[in-house]
Every structure is written in structure tokens, then in C-alpha cells.
Amino acid sequence: MSGVGGGYPSDLTDEQWALVERLLPPARVGPKGGRREKHRWRIVDAIFYVVRTGCAWRQPPKDFAP
Numbered sequence: 461m462s463g464v465g466g467g468y469p470s471d472l473t474d475e476q477w478a479l480v481e482r483l484l485p486p487a488r489v490g491p492k493g494g495r496r497e498k499h500r501w502r503i504v505d506a507i508f509y510v511v512r513t514g515c516a517w518r519q520p521p522k523d524f525a526p
Contacts, residue, residue, distance in 0.1 A: 468505070468509055468521075469512070470505065470508040470509045470511075470512040470513070471505045471508070471509075472501070472504060472505060472508065477501060477504075480504060481500075484500065484504075487500060502524055503524075505524070506520050506524040509521075509524070
């Protein structure tokens with residue numbers, strides 16, 4: 461699943477994602493919806509980007525998930 465985003469140094473590798481994914485609740489599916497599976501990866505990458513760079517949550521690059 462690597463290569464989904466902008467290629468930032470804070471992005472998770474496939475091996476790191478395998479470790480983190482087990483800690484997340486399962487993606488919601490069905491009539492109530494929820495974020496698509498691909499957004500889960502990008503949201504975690506965005507969190508790590510904010511933590512690593514110290515930018516404000518509303519100021520990450522535009523290529524992160526909505």
C-alpha cells in the first residue's frame with residue numbers, strides 16, 4: 461500500500477502499517493458508511509506528519525485525505 465500519498469519522510473512503510481493497523485478499529489461498512497479503507501492509511505500518515513513537523517492540524521499539505 462506504499463506510494464499512496466505524497467512520499468513524505470513521515471509516511472509509514474508497509475511493515476509499519478501492518479503493526480499499526482492491528483491497533484485500529486475495523487473500518488465501518490454498510491448503510492452508515494465511514495471512510496473508505498484507503499483513507500485510513502492516509503489519515504494515519506497525516507497524524508504522523510503533524511506530529512513530526514509540528515504544523516497545525518489544519519495546515520498539512522492538500523494531498524492528505526479530506
